Amino acid sequence: MNKKEFWQTILSDLQVSISKPIFQTLFSQTELQSLEKNVATIGCPNPYIQKMIEGRYYSLLKEIIDRRTKKDNSLLFIIAKPKKKGKLREVGPLFESKAKKTKKKAFDKETGLNPRYTFTTFVVGNSNNFAHAAARAIVQNPGSAYNPFFIWGGVGVGKTHLMQAIGQAIAEQHPDLKVLYCSSETFTNELVYALQSKTISRFKKKYRGVDILLVDDIQFIAGKEYIQEEFFHTFNTLHMSSKQIVLSSDRKPEEIPKTEQRLTSRFMGGLTVDIQPPDYEMRVAIIKQKCQEKNGQMEEQAIDFLAQRVTTNARELEGILFRILTRAESQNQKPDLEFVRNFLGVKTKTEPKKVSPRRVISQVAKHFNIKTSDLLGSCRKARLVLPRQVTMYLLREDLELPLMKIGEILGGRDHTTIIHGVDKISQKFSSDADLRHEIMLIKEKLYE
Ligand code: ADP
Numbered sequence: 001m002n003k004k005e006f007w008q009t010i011l012s013d014l015q016v017s018i019s020k021p022i023f024q025t026l027f028s029q030t031e032l033q034s035l036e037k038n039v040a041t042i043g044c045p046n047p048y049i050q051k052m053i054e055g056r057y058y059s060l061l062k063e064i065i066d067r068r069t070k071k072d073n074s075l076l077f078i079i080a081k082p083k084k085k086g087k088l089r090e091v092g093p094l095f096e097s098k099a100k101k102t103k104k105k106a107f108d109k110e111t112g113l114n115p116r117y118t119f120t121t122f123v124v125g126n127s128n129n130f131a132h133a134a135a136r137a138i139v140q141n142p143g144s145a146y147n148p149f150f151i152w153g154g155v156g157v158g159k160t161h162l163m164q165a166i167g168q169a170i171a172e173q174h175p176d177l178k179v180l181y182c183s184s185e186t187f188t189n190e191l192v193y194a195l196q197s198k199t200i201s202r203f204k205k206k207y208r209g210v211d212i213l214l215v216d217d218i219q220f221i222a223g224k225e226y227i228q229e230e231f232f233h234t235f236n237t238l239h240m241s242s243k244q245i246v247l248s249s250d251r252k253p254e255e256i257p258k259t260e261q262r263l264t265s266r267f268m269g270g271l272t273v274d275i276q277p278p279d280y281e282m283r284v285a286i287i288k289q290k291c292q293e294k295n296g297q298m299e300e301q302a303i304d305f306l307a308q309r310v311t312t313n314a315r316e317l318e319g320i321l322f323r324i325l326t327r328a329e330s331q332n333q334k335p336d337l338e339f340v341r342n343f344l345g346v347k348t349k350t351e352p353k354k355v356s357p358r359r360v361i362s363q364v365a366k367h368f369n370i371k372t373s374d375l376l377g378s379c380r381k382a383r384l385v386l387p388r389q390v391t392m393y394l395l396r397e398d399l400e401l402p403l404m405k406i407g408e409i410l411g412g413r414d415h416t417t418i419i420h421g422v423d424k425i426s427q428k429f430s431s432d433a434d435l436r437h438e439i440m441l442i443k444e445k446l447y448e
């Protein structure tokens, strides 16, 4: 089945569940752009429809796609005008096969682009899918989708990677457009040099003469008045002629200290997105992606263990993974579970740290923002059901406590109630990504 046929099947399924007018208005002009790595990218004709579908029909659509693919997918909605005559337009490097065929170029001094960082190698998941979707929209409509596009987030979460991917994809899909990527430090250094060497007009020509300007780590211009002044004018010149500006920072625009108000408000004038640290699923996907890039092999159990252990950010995960792969290779060993455990200094025999039932209870209560007494009590309020079942699940699956014991701990509940609760969560665990995410968050706290 090709993409188009597949999408028709999904739309037919969907028609069963929603009214005809809604279907016509919202879905008739959608198309499947790609379906890879469990991410279905869906093109919508305009931002209004994109918002409506994403806001109201995300779970329904996901359920249908998941059922058809028998996988747990994430959905991304991007703006993409359907081609006339119903022909699907392939959006460049969205499609891996195409992207792989393009020859690897070296780091390009002129554009500042590093071919390592592309959309193909960028793992998409809960913590960055919005940023990713917006980035793709920008590639399709540079200068008009969102301008400026401001990406913020902590270290190592993939800001540079995403910016680079935008630059690269634009350079590929719009070869007539001039792309320039730099860090705000480079901008600063070049400006200082231009002033000293009296080559300021060359500097201006360089930065104001591009079609796409991507400036990484813009927070470094904090407190540098002259640099801010020059950047302000660069920004305005480009913005006025609808040239795309992409910026990144380690914090929100309004939180960058010692920055002129007029500049901050420019930064906030387009779309601001954040990237959060990767969740467990993304960490697994990132490990797999990096293994593939390095031609390294790692078995599932070892990947799972590493993803459970290294919870900070993609950069750290990547660093540790590379060290593991290198050491395994130099010692002529397989990087299996045992190897990874040893590497991380965890003894094979002991389980990843014992936690007490108390700790589980207080962590679940904290996560769901309820009192432990309510969690353990007999009140039948609906909002207590899920936290109780999650507690049962964790006590059973993680702490491996007997059912009777769990019943006792949870304020004298019958063991059949416990079985029911554990089953309920186990079933949902494989189908409900949100729940899985919540449980992962709780577990991260439990074992930290
Ligand atoms: P930041 O600029 O936010 O500090 P980077 O973009 O430099 O982070 O990312 C650090 C490393 O982690 C890079 O090698 C990058 O390829 C990798 N990385 C980050 N996020 C992802 C992702 N979503 N998919 C694949 N690799 C990622």
Ligand code: MG
Pocket (backbone or CB within 6 Å): 159, 160, 161, 216, 217
């Ligand atoms: Mg960076």
